[in-house]
Amino acid sequence: MPTVLIIDDDSATRAALETLLKKKRFGVFLAPDGPTGIRLIGGVSFDAVVIDMFMPGMDGIATIRELIKIDPTVPFIAISGYAFTDKKQGAPDFLGMAIKLGATAALQKPFDILDLLEAVDRAIEVRQRLLIEARQPGSASTSVRRAS
Amino acid sequence: MTNILVVDDEVGVCCVIQHLLVREGYAVTAVTDGRLAMDAVARDDFAAALIDLNLADMDGNDVIRAARAARPNMPIVMMSGLVLESGRGTPDFLGLSARVVGLHRLAKPFKPRDLSQLMRDILMHESEPLAVAAMTRQ
Numbered sequence: 001m002p003t004v005l006i007i008d009d010d011s012a013t014r015a016a017l018e019t020l021l022k023k024k025r026f027g028v029f030l031a032p033d034g035p036t037g038i039r040l041i042g043g044v045s046f047d048a049v050v051i052d053m054f055m056p057g058m059d060g061i062a063t064i065r066e067l068i069k070i071d072p073t074v075p076f077i078a079i080s081g082y083a084f085t086d087k088k089q090g091a092p093d094f095l096g097m098a099i100k101l102g103a104t105a106a107l108q109k110p111f112d113i114l115d116l117l118e119a120v121d122r123a124i125e126v127r128q129r130l131l132i133e134a135r136q137p138g139s140a141s142t143s144v145r146r147a148s
Numbered sequence: 149m150t151n152i153l154v155v156d157d158e159v160g161v162c163c164v165i166q167h168l169l170v171r172e173g174y175a176v177t178a179v180t181d182g183r184l185a186m187d188a189v190a191r192d193d194f195a196a197a198l199i200d201l202n203l204a205d206m207d208g209n210d211v212i213r214a215a216r217a218a219r220p221n222m223p224i225v226m227m228s229g230l231v232l233e234s235g236r237g238t239p240d241f242l243g244l245s246a247r248v249v250g251l252h253r254l255a256k257p258f259k260p261r262d263l264s265q266l267m268r269d270i271l272m273h274e275s276e277p278l279a280v281a282a283m284t285r286q
């Protein structure tokens with residue numbers, strides 16, 4: 001059973017994603033903020049991590065940076081309740097930032113559940129590929145992630 | 149039901165490990181400090197124990213020594229996310245712990261399937277005489 005960690009400060013989102021992913025027989029674990037998520041990632045290597053971009057304290061980008069340091073083979077999906085790109089108002093391009101950091105997908109809330117499931121499936125495929133690459137002599141999993 | 153002791157001062161990690169093991173059909177006693185761990189080992193009979201080396205209240209090695217003294221035949225898995233000075237790499241399990249018979253290693257962050265496989269291996273060995281099981285691990 002693949003394991004998915006959801007890091008989101010919104011309890012309703014956590015509950016909804018937990019219900020959805022459990023129905024699809026994923027092992028689902030929840031963290032209400034970045035530091036809690038990072039502590040869990042330090043203990044267990046999840047098959048995929050879903051990270052909200054806008055959280056108080058440690059935001060999604062900072063959480064992603066820490067995640068990569070701890071476990072570079074873990075694929076992650078960025079989600080947000082705000083528009084990622086708003087060039088007119090000068091808002092940061094969080095979609096671009098998350099993708100540049102290696103996110104396998106970036107979804108804006110409210111997103112279609114099928115899009116999320118597809119993103120999780122794709123993340124797990126990436127994970128399998130990274131693990132296979134990592135087992136090959138002389139490979140560097142982080143470079144595989146950045147190239148994907 | 150096979151009862152496993154999990155000792156990790158990180159509550160979230162403790163809960164995740166507990167969840168993963170329960171899903172595999174084990175009963176789990178999870179504690180988050182060394183003193184409670186030693187009390188549990190003295191009180192209950194566990195098929196195996198997973199003990200984090202970096203506990204907040206005491207050195208995980210001391211818990212391992214106490215557990216080994218109280219339950220000489222109980223398989224122990226020492227967990228650690230320690231990073232060597234040279235950078236990311238194999239956690240440093242040097243010292244007494246690595247040389248004690250019957251100890252297994254689990255480097256954090258570990259994959260759930262690695263935990264499952266390790267527990268299956270350990271509990272399969274449990275039925276073997278200790279000396280034979282120890283030789284297979286060296």
